[in-house]
Amino acid sequence: MPSDTTHFRSVIITDIKQETAGVKTFTVTYDNRERVSYAAGQFITLVFQHHGQEERRSYSISSCNDLIEQLSFTVKRLDNGAYSRMLHDKAKVGDQLLVAGISGLFTLPQSIQAGEQFFFFAAGIGITPIYSLIRSLRIQQPETAVVLIYSNRNQEEVVFYNELKELAAKSNGKLRIEFLYSTAFNLSRARLNKALVRQLLNEYKLVSVKHLYSFVCGPHDYMRMVIYALEENGVADDRIRRENFNVNERPAILAMPPDTNAHKVTLIHNGIRHEVICQYPDTLLMAAKKNGITLPYSCETGRCGSCVARCTKGEVWHSYNEVLMDMDLRHGSILTCTGYPIGGDVTIEV
Numbered sequence: 001m002p003s004d005t006t007h008f009r010s011v012i013i014t015d016i017k018q019e020t021a022g023v024k025t026f027t028v029t030y031d032n033r034e035r036v037s038y039a040a041g042q043f044i045t046l047v048f049q050h051h052g053q054e055e056r057r058s059y060s061i062s063s064c065n066d067l068i069e070q071l072s073f074t075v076k077r078l079d080n081g082a083y084s085r086m087l088h089d090k091a092k093v094g095d096q097l098l099v100a101g102i103s104g105l106f107t108l109p110q111s112i113q114a115g116e117q118f119f120f121f122a123a124g125i126g127i128t129p130i131y132s133l134i135r136s137l138r139i140q141q142p143e144t145a146v147v148l149i150y151s152n153r154n155q156e157e158v159v160f161y162n163e164l165k166e167l168a169a170k171s172n173g174k175l176r177i178e179f180l181y182s183t184a185f186n187l188s189r190a191r192l193n194k195a196l197v198r199q200l201l202n203e204y205k206l207v208s209v210k211h212l213y214s215f216v217c218g219p220h221d222y223m224r225m226v227i228y229a230l231e232e233n234g235v236a237d238d239r240i241r242r243e244n245f246n247v248n249e250r251p252a253i254l255a256m257p258p259d260t261n262a263h264k265v266t267l268i269h270n271g272i273r274h275e276v277i278c279q280y281p282d283t284l285l286m287a288a289k290k291n292g293i294t295l296p297y298s299c300e301t302g303r304c305g306s307c308v309a310r311c312t313k314g315e316v317w318h319s320y321n322e323v324l325m326d327m328d329l330r331h332g333s334i335l336t337c338t339g340y341p342i343g344g345d346v347t348i349e350v
């Protein structure tokens, strides 16, 4: 169903840059030329109509907020991709895009202690949030040791190659980068695998694993392998941040909540209080939508973090959650897209 688009803000494309053969960066401002504010590691969610349906796509922000840069996002063109092809083949400077929101939890920790080290693992287009995070970190914490392990097929496909080399050259050895190419002759430094993760950790690690933060972004199998390897080498799960771009597939079997009764949900959104009834199989997000309340969301599968909210009363159970860590859950964070009220009424702040 075509949707009411009046609650979305629009942005104007002010610049388009070709990065590599299949990757372009788009810079945007609000249509009144006001700068869009964001944090390093977050993503922008864009809305478009496709065959009469409202669809959303999220893109990690590649610009650096600490340098007061206008918001940029960097897109890989997919041959059959509806929106990435439109952006690559049709979008031009001056075009308007609709924005559903800016969100994401793939951000730097709130406080960084001296003696902590950051390992970033990126593959292909997964560099986008990591490029922004590294640049922010270099500005906020110039003395912090940072390592980037960046995998691509070959050097021509490396996005931000020159920029990263320059950043490392100016870092007094604080930023060290290992570019890995799966087509390299030297197979011991080609495709990243668990043994190579261990070897690179040993080679670059300057502190004990309990002082390491790692950030991982790339294809699903790559991320799974890197996360297992980090855990096997003693990095605690809550020190491994992950950003998953592949949110299209829904888990084959969705678990059923332990309580499927209807419950009252008090939703506080933009300071306005709404009361709705949520009855399984509706999630909190579906119940809000049915009542005409427009909450932020993107993937609707518990994988991106656009719909994060806070439960201030009662209990929310998730059928799927790839985003919130135990610590976030303990602090009351919930996902409305896969969340169900259980055991009684709940209050949710968005």
Ligand SMILES: Cc1cc2nc3c(=O)[nH]c(=O)nc-3n(C[C@H](O)[C@H](O)[C@H](O)COP(=O)(O)OP(=O)(O)OC[C@H]3O[C@@H](n4cnc5c(N)ncnc54)[C@H](O)[C@@H]3O)c2cc1C
Binding pocket: 043, 057, 058, 059, 060, 061, 073, 074, 075, 076, 077, 078, 079, 080, 081, 082, 083, 084, 085, 125, 128, 129, 243, 244, 245, 246, 247, 248, 299, 304
């Ligand atoms: C938090 C987050 C951050 C992200 N950040 C980035 C980023 O920084 N840069 C980036 O490039 N992407 C990013 N993505 C991915 C992005 O949101 C889109 O998923 C991506 O651009 C593909 O969208 P699309 O509309 O072009 O493709 P879709 O139309 O959604 O197609 C997706 C896939 O299905 C295939 N496909 C489509 N139609 C068919 C068909 N008829 N038959 C067979 N196969 C088909 C396509 O080839 C493609 O592989 C991010 C995603 C998330 C969730």
Ligand code: FES
Binding pocket: 296, 297, 298, 299, 300, 301, 302, 303, 304, 305, 306, 307, 308, 323, 335, 336, 337, 338
């Ligand atoms: S909308 Fe993506 S996690 Fe809920």
